[in-house]
Amino acid sequence: MSYATGDLLIVWASQSGNAQQLAEQLQQQLSRAGKSADCLALDQLSSSLLQKSTQIIFIVSTFGEGEAPEHARLFLKNVSNNCHLQHLNIQVLGLGDRRYPDFCKFAEQLQARLIAQGAKLSLPLITVDNMQAEDLAHWQQHMAEYFAINTSQPTPYQPAWFNATLLERQHLNPYSNSPGLYKLRFQTAHCDWQAGDTVRVHPLNDSAFSSREYSIASSATSGYLELIVRLSYDAKQTPGQCSGWLCETLSLNDSIAFSLCDKPNFHAVEQDKPAIFIGAGSGLAGLRAHLAERPQLSQNWLILGERCPRTDRLLPEELYQWQRSQHLTYLDYAFSRDTNTPRYVQDYLDEQHQRLLSWLEQGAIIYVCGRLQGMGRGVQETLTQLLGEEQMQSLQQQGRYRTDLY
The missing domain is CATH 2.40.30.10 (Translation factors)
Structure with missing residues (x-):
């Protein structure tokens, strides 16, 4: 996909869909006012496009422990240090949750990196706590004044x-x-x-x-x-x-x-391909919804983590029925407090390395749902060790490593 250069870009990084929705809403407001703007995801913003652009509005979320959204995680690493941005004016809106210590950390990191490479701030960083209407109205007012649009009635984001x-x-x-x-x-x-x-x-x-x-x-x-x-x-x-x-x-x-x-980064893709589902505890929720919609005769491998094998087998009748009917090709439980063989979900990836490689060669999609701390990080680190950093990045770029981590 190609984008116009020299005009305004609206660039979003979204984990739950809020940043994308705000970006698209702003693009529509500008369009109604006769102002042209392209809207794209942060992972689509290349160094060459950065160098050709003159004005960019970034709308980016932070989740977990100051993490970038999954699709945007490689952006700061991939931006060349030789990318000089003295010609570029930027504005950054950060979405986050003040209950966590690293509130809007990714927005701060993104802004600092671009300024370090020469970009100029058109407006100071604006942050929004948990999509609060007052914070969003404050940002909308800044946009209305800056672009001379909807100055009388800026429209705050209102979820249905x-x-x-x-x-x-x-x-x-x-x-x-x-x-x-x-x-x-x-x-x-x-x-x-x-x-x-x-x-x-x-x-x-x-x-x-x-x-x-x-x-x-x-x-x-x-x-x-x-x-x-x-x-x-x-x-x-x-x-x-x-x-x-x-x-x-x-x-x-x-x-x-x-x-x-809306969570486009965790939606299903290529349902005809094998799928590997990895989660722990309440992370079964997002995986269960996917499994319920998988086609008949599809290959599905579920690795589910909990603590004790005697008391923590979640929805056993349902999962074993899926296994008996071959809707689940493999069902692996990982119990961290099993007195005989304690293990975590990532241990199964290591133990079943050959199966993992075979499924990936067939185009398997990996879905991971659950806590970022511990399980989420452990799965990504283990996969990186087993596959190598280059293949792991390739899976992410192809949309074959999809996560809902919190």
């Missing part, structure tokens, strides 16, 4: 909310010493998500509280919205504000509001 009713709540590990995992089933008329998408919810249905994001654990074709939620506790053993409400307080037949988050 829909209602769902709690039908069932199942405790998946009632005898475990691990924190509780619960599968929640909701009924809703809005079954229009794709496998890999997430939903946001405000604790207690109160927008005064910051929203939380959960992976959808069901296919839209099922007619139900299902979640797998870990009941979290703070240092004083107080249940998490949102997980405690969902897992303990919310009553059956209560209605709550969700907003759908």
Whole structure:
């Protein structure tokens, strides 16, 4: 794909789809005002395009421990140190969550790197906490004034909310010493998500509280919205504000509001190819939605991590039925506190190195869902050791390494 040079570029880096949606919304606002702008993902912004452009607005998210979105992780590494940007004016909008210590760190790193190579700031860095409407309205006002568009009524980003009713709540590990995992089933008329998408919810249905994001654990074709939620506790053993409400307080037949988050970087691709699904704990949610939509007779390998083999086998009847029907070609459990053979999900990749290589040679897609710290990092490090950095980068660039990490 080629882009016009010399005109305005709007460049996004998105983990949950919010940055992309804001970028496309801004492009539409500019277009209505008769101003031309191209919109592209950060991983599509080459050094040569950087050197040809004169003005770029960056809209980038940060997730996990100050991480760049998956598709943008190699950008700073790939930008040449010899790329001189004295001609370039930039503006950076950072999306993040102040509950985490590295709030908008990737936005800060991106801006610092471009300035170090000569770029000039048109506006100071603006940050948005958890897609708060006030923060977004502040940025929209800056855009309206800078470009002389919609100066009277800047339109803040407003996610669409829909209602769902709690039908069932199942405790998946009632005898475990691990924190509780619960599968929640909701009924809703809005079954229009794709496998890999997430939903946001405000604790207690109160927008005064910051929203939380959960992976959808069901296919839209099922007619139900299902979640797998870990009941979290703070240092004083107080249940998490949102997980405690969902897992303990919310009553059956209560209605709550969700907003759908599009996750294109974790959507399914090439369904005719083999797929390797890797996750731990509540990460089963995003993998389960994908598995439910995989074609018949497809090759599917699930590696699932938890703690204890006696008490932490999640949804065993469903998974073993998939295995018996050969919907799951391989089902490997990794129990970190197994007294006989403790192991993590990445240990299976090492043990089944030849199977891994064989599946990748057949074009397999890897899907990883769960915690970034520990599992997510461990899987990526192990794959890099087994495959080499060059092949790992190739998988990412081809869209064959797809993650939903939090």
